[in-house]
Amino acid sequence: MSSRSHRAWVLALTSIASLMVALDTLIVTVALSTIRSDLGATLEELEWTVTAYSLSLAVLLMTGSALGDRYGRKRLFAIGLLVFTAASAACALAPGIGWLIAARTAQGAGAALLMPLSLAILSAAYPPERRGRAMGIFMGVTGLSVVGGPLLGGAITEGASWEWIFWLNVPLGLLVLPFVLTRIEETRGGDTGLDLPGLVLGTAAAFGLVWGLVRGNVAGWGSAEVVTALVLGAALLGAFVAWERRAPEPMLPLRFFRSRAFSAGNATAFLLTASLFGTLFLIAQFMEIGLGRTPFEAGLRLVPWTGCLMVVAPIAGALVDRLGERPFLVGGLLLQAGGFGWLALIAEPGMAYAPLVAPLVVSGVGIAMAIPATQNSVVGAVPPHMIGKGAGTNTMLRQLGGVFGIAVLVAVFAGWGGYASSQAFTDGFVAALAGAALLALLGAAAGLLIPRRRTTAGAEDGATDRPREVVRS
Known part of the structure; x- marks a missing residue:
C-alpha cells in the first residue's frame, strides 16, 4: 500500500471511530427528556446517563493509550471498537435506568481505547507540516456527529424510540472492523x-x-462522601505525580509539561470542553422545555450551532499549520464566551427562534476554531514516538473537562432553577450559560500562554524525548 493510500485509510477509519464516539456523547442530549419520562429518571440519574460514559472514558483513557503503546495501537483500537459496539447494543436493550447507566459505562470503556488511539494512529501517519490539515478533516468528520447527533437523535426519538439511537452503532462498528484489521498498519x-x-x-x-x-x-459539596472522594483523588494524584517523576518508563512523562504548547494546550482543551459539555447537557432541553419544541425540532434548531464544527474546523486546521495555534485558541474561545453570554442575555420562555441563531453561530464558529488548534498544539509538542501518550493525556483532560463542566453547570442550574415550569428551567439555564461563558474566558486566558509560533524542527527525529518548541516574537 502506498504511503498516500495508507494515510487516506487511516484518516477515514480513525475519523469514523471518532464519529461514533462523539455521536454517542451528543445523540443522547435531545433524548434526555424522553428518557426521563420513559424510565422515570431523576435529575441525578439523567445526569449519570451522560456522565457515566464520560467518567469511564476519562479514567481509562491513559490506560488505553498505554496499552496501545505497549501491545500495538491497531490491535487495541480493534478491541475498543468491539467493546463499544457490544455496549451500544446493551444500551439499546436497557429495561431500566440502572441498566442504561451500566451499559453507558461499558461504552465509555470502549471509547477509552478508540479516542486516544485514533489521535495517536492519525498523528503518527502524518508528518508535522501536514498534521494540522489532517486534524481539521478529522474534526470536520467528527463534526458530523455534532450536527447529526441532536438532529438524528431527535428524529429517532420522535419517530421510533430512544433505544434506536444506540442500535445505530452496531452495523457501523461491524462494517468498519475488517478494514481496521487490514488497512491500518x-x-x-x-x-x-x-x-x-x-x-x-x-x-x-x-x-x-x-x-x-x-x-x-x-x-x-460538604458531605463526607464528596469531601472524601475529592481528598482521596487529590492525594492519589499527588502519589501519581511522585511516582511518574522516578518511574523508569513513565505512563506520562512529566517533562511534557515543561512545554508551554503542551501545558497551555491541555489547559485550554479542559476549559473549552467544560464550557461546551455543560451547555450541551442543557441547551436541547431548553429548546424542548423552555420553548415547547419536540425532540426533532430541538435538534433541527441546533444545526446553526453544531454545523459550524463540520464547516469551520477543516479550514481552521489548515490555517493553524500556517499561522500557529494561539490566534485560533484565543479568538475561538472569546467567540465561544461571547456567544454563550449573548444567549444568556436574551433567553426567555416561549421566545421566537430567530434571535437565537446569531449567538449560536458565533459560539459554534469559536468552538470550531479552537478544537483543532488545541489538539495540534499538544501532539506537536511531543516527539513522534511519544504521540500516543501526548494524545492520551489530551483526550483524558478533555473528557475530565466535560465531566467537570456538566457537574458545575448542572449545580448552577439546580441552584437557580429546575424542571417545575418553563420559567424555572429558563432561569437555571440562563445562570448556567453565564457560567459557561466564564469557563470559556478562562480558556482564552490559558490560550495566551501558547507560543506565538512553533517550528517543526526535529519533528522527524525520533531519538529525542524533548518537546519541540520555538517561540517567535
Whole structure:
C-alpha cells in the first residue's frame, strides 16, 4: 500500500471511530427528556446517563493509550471498537435506568481505547507540516456527529424510540472492523514496559476526582462522601505525580509539561470542553422545555450551532499549520464566551427562534476554531514516538473537562432553577450559560500562554524525548 493510500485509510477509519464516539456523547442530549419520562429518571440519574460514559472514558483513557503503546495501537483500537459496539447494543436493550447507566459505562470503556488511539494512529501517519490539515478533516468528520447527533437523535426519538439511537452503532462498528484489521498498519510507542503503578494510581485518582464532582450536586459539596472522594483523588494524584517523576518508563512523562504548547494546550482543551459539555447537557432541553419544541425540532434548531464544527474546523486546521495555534485558541474561545453570554442575555420562555441563531453561530464558529488548534498544539509538542501518550493525556483532560463542566453547570442550574415550569428551567439555564461563558474566558486566558509560533524542527527525529518548541516574537 502506498504511503498516500495508507494515510487516506487511516484518516477515514480513525475519523469514523471518532464519529461514533462523539455521536454517542451528543445523540443522547435531545433524548434526555424522553428518557426521563420513559424510565422515570431523576435529575441525578439523567445526569449519570451522560456522565457515566464520560467518567469511564476519562479514567481509562491513559490506560488505553498505554496499552496501545505497549501491545500495538491497531490491535487495541480493534478491541475498543468491539467493546463499544457490544455496549451500544446493551444500551439499546436497557429495561431500566440502572441498566442504561451500566451499559453507558461499558461504552465509555470502549471509547477509552478508540479516542486516544485514533489521535495517536492519525498523528503518527502524518508528518508535522501536514498534521494540522489532517486534524481539521478529522474534526470536520467528527463534526458530523455534532450536527447529526441532536438532529438524528431527535428524529429517532420522535419517530421510533430512544433505544434506536444506540442500535445505530452496531452495523457501523461491524462494517468498519475488517478494514481496521487490514488497512491500518500496526504501530507502537517508544516504551517497551508497562507502567502498572502509574496506571493504577492515575486511574484511581481520576475516578476519585470525577466521582466527587458528579456526586457533589446531590450528596452536597460538604458531605463526607464528596469531601472524601475529592481528598482521596487529590492525594492519589499527588502519589501519581511522585511516582511518574522516578518511574523508569513513565505512563506520562512529566517533562511534557515543561512545554508551554503542551501545558497551555491541555489547559485550554479542559476549559473549552467544560464550557461546551455543560451547555450541551442543557441547551436541547431548553429548546424542548423552555420553548415547547419536540425532540426533532430541538435538534433541527441546533444545526446553526453544531454545523459550524463540520464547516469551520477543516479550514481552521489548515490555517493553524500556517499561522500557529494561539490566534485560533484565543479568538475561538472569546467567540465561544461571547456567544454563550449573548444567549444568556436574551433567553426567555416561549421566545421566537430567530434571535437565537446569531449567538449560536458565533459560539459554534469559536468552538470550531479552537478544537483543532488545541489538539495540534499538544501532539506537536511531543516527539513522534511519544504521540500516543501526548494524545492520551489530551483526550483524558478533555473528557475530565466535560465531566467537570456538566457537574458545575448542572449545580448552577439546580441552584437557580429546575424542571417545575418553563420559567424555572429558563432561569437555571440562563445562570448556567453565564457560567459557561466564564469557563470559556478562562480558556482564552490559558490560550495566551501558547507560543506565538512553533517550528517543526526535529519533528522527524525520533531519538529525542524533548518537546519541540520555538517561540517567535
